[in-house]
Amino acid sequence: MTWQLVVGVVVALAVVLLISSVRILREYERGVAFRLGRLRPALGPGVRLLVPGLDKLVRVDLRVVTLTIPPQEVITKDNVPARVNAVVLFQVTDPVQSVMTVENHAVATSQIAQTTLRSVVGRADLDTLLAHRADLNEDLAQSIAAQTAPWGVQVNVVEIKDVEIPEAMQRAMAREAEAERERRAKIINAHGELQASEELRQAADTLSRSPASLQLRYLQTLLELGADQNSTVVFPLPIDIIGPFLGKLPQLTEIFTNGRSNGTPPPREEPSDDTQASAERDGRG
Structure with a gap:
């Protein structure tokens, strides 16, 4: 009876150890295992067995992570203050490097993105920031990717979301x-x-x-x-009708001027019969 109890306890312990040693990794996950502090090869998706108490597993997500950069107070090249925020899309390409070279790759990428955003925007003027945002996005992506590449982190997209002035x-x-x-x-x-x-x-x-x-x-x-019902009628005269009169106007003016200069009195008008009769009546009166 005693040996049966011992066998049962041993079997129970084996089952517990077996259950505790089983790890299931999803398709988008990779495992970085350490045995007694020593790095083991990366583990792929599926069921993985670890030695309880000896192995430690770190799960690494390979999906694209969306990182929002909080608004940053920057001063542009032409001394205009602005608040700029952005979004960064990155993913882990080397799970071993993301665990071995940096403590927390997400926090490190966020801090690098913030400092790079202030630096790049500070080198551009306001017109470039508003009208040529695509060039700034490309410059930001290249600058951030150059610093995160040794960590096994690939930066895919960097987009400036909003600019407040x-x-x-x-x-x-x-x-x-x-x-x-x-x-x-x-x-x-x-x-x-x-x-x-x-x-x-x-x-x-x-x-x-x-x-x-x-x-x-x-x-x-x-x-x-x-055709229009207007109160004012404009009647244009063709130039070919009044042209001859305009051509003779200087000659008439010259004749009149020469006659006045020679002392010739202007022609006197003879009074009419009605005018003479009126003058005689006035004289009698």
Whole structure:
């Protein structure tokens, strides 16, 4: 009876030891085992047996980790204060190095990302930070990856999420954008006036070759004026009608001026019969 009890206790202990020595690693996990402090080869996914009390297992996740960098107070190259935050996507490519070379690869990557973000943004001006964010993202990814590569950590993506600038700077940028829009509008208006003048010049050249077309255009203008119910009527006179009168105006002016200079009195008007009769009645009175 005693030996049966001993056998039962031994079997129970063996079962407990067997259960405690079994480790199950998922497909996205790798195991780094140490036996009496000595590094063993990395363990793949599946059921793994370890010696209780002698082996220690460290699980390493190989999935992509999303790391949010908190807002950082930075000063750009043109001395503009800003708050910048970003997101970093990284994953472990060498589980042994991620355990052997750094205490906590996630915390270390976060700290490196924060310092690199402040450094890279500090070398760029505000316009580059707002308009050329893709170049800054690439520079950030290369700088962070160069420092995390010895840890067995691969940085895949670094994206600047948000850039906060002071309200005074936002108002100044709004005024600058408005002035730029007005400048473009004036340039477009000037180009339109130039093209319109060119078209009018070509139309005038075409009409000058044919007097009949000019007369038709004149009649069409009169028709358009008569179609509207306006209180004011503008009646244009063609230049070919008043042209002869304008040509003789200097001659008439010269004749009148020469007559006054020679002392010739202007022609006197003879009084009419009604005027003489009125004067006689006034004299009798």
